[in-house]
Amino acid sequence: xxxxxxxxxxxxxxxxxxxxxxxxxxxxxxxxxxxxxxxxxxxxxxxxxxxxxxxxxxxxxxxxxxxxxxxxxxxxxxxxxxxxxxxxxxxxxxxxxxxxxxxxxxxxxxxxxxxxxxxxxxxxxxxxxxxxxxxxxxxxxxxxxxxxxxxxxxxxxxxxxxxxxxxxxxxxxxxxxxxxxxxxxxxxxxxxxxxxxxxxxxxxxxxxxxxxxxxxxxxxxxxxxxxxxxxxxxxxxxxxxxxxxxxxxxxxx
Numbered sequence: 001x002x003x004x005x006x007x008x009x010x011x012x013x014x015x016x017x018x019x020x021x022x023x024x025x026x027x028x029x030x031x032x033x034x035x036x037x038x039x040x041x042x043x044x045x046x047x048x049x050x051x052x053x054x055x056x057x058x059x060x061x062x063x064x065x066x067x068x069x070x071x072x073x074x075x076x077x078x079x080x081x082x083x084x085x086x087x088x089x090x091x092x093x094x095x096x097x098x099x100x101x102x103x104x105x106x107x108x109x110x111x112x113x114x115x116x117x118x119x120x121x122x123x124x125x126x127x128x129x130x131x132x133x134x135x136x137x138x139x140x141x142x143x144x145x146x147x148x149x150x151x152x153x154x155x156x157x158x159x160x161x162x163x164x165x166x167x168x169x170x171x172x173x174x175x176x177x178x179x180x181x182x183x184x185x186x187x188x189x190x191x192x193x194x195x196x197x198x199x200x201x202x203x204x205x206x207x208x209x210x211x212x213x214x215x216x217x218x219x220x221x222x223x224x225x226x227x228x229x230x231x232x233x234x235x236x237x238x239x240x241x242x243x244x245x246x247x248x249x250x251x252x253x
Contacts, residue, residue, distance in 0.1 A: 022049065025228075091112045094112070
């Protein structure tokens with residue numbers, strides 16, 4: 001029980017990597033706040049955690065709504081007085097190419113970067129009150145190397161990596177560690193959106209992309225969750241300001 005007695009908040013916690021992280025954190029003893037815009041999916045995750053003997057609750061929030069994020073942070077502070085783990089996992093695939101509408105640009109920046117920045121700030125006092133808090137961001141290998149599909153996605157995910165370094169320095173004296181995970185391809189419901197093609201063409205593009213990965217496959221969400229657990233727990237007590245690629249060796253090339 002590596003997270004016994006911890007309070008954890010996971011954004012986009014009802015599907016894919018966020019769901020796996022929520023479930024693993026709860027299995028390791030944390031009380032998990034599953035934040036998602038999909039109320040039914042969040043409720044399903046919470047019900048599964050509780051049925052397995054864990055502790056969890058759902059918070060239905062659109063992360064683009066800063067007022068709602070502030071209310072969520074205030075509620076956490078009021079009820080728990082601290083937050084031990086903040087898993088800023090929310091993100092969406094970026095719109096393709098350079099010919100974006102302003103609305104497409106704004107949506108990508110709001111969800112991939114702005115939401116996590118502001119939520120972290122709103123929760124700063126709660127994180128400091130923990131005395132041993134961990135903040136985890138989901139970046140991407142597209143923040144480390146260029147995305148062939150979406151320059152905007154690379155921009156936002158690369159910005160997350162820079163933010164992690166700065167936050168780690170700013171919060172170290174208060175016992176708050178800040179790190180990022182940079183997944184490569186992960187078998188989640190959102191993966192097909194990265195390939196932007198018909199179902200048949202998507203399968204071809206997936207196969208070609210996976211062939212470039214030294215381990216020859218995509219990650220499973222549970223494999224990302226295990227790295228998140230490492231960063232959330234005392235196993236990584238002297239790790240801060242870093243981004244860990246979990247990409248089957250892709251960026252090693």
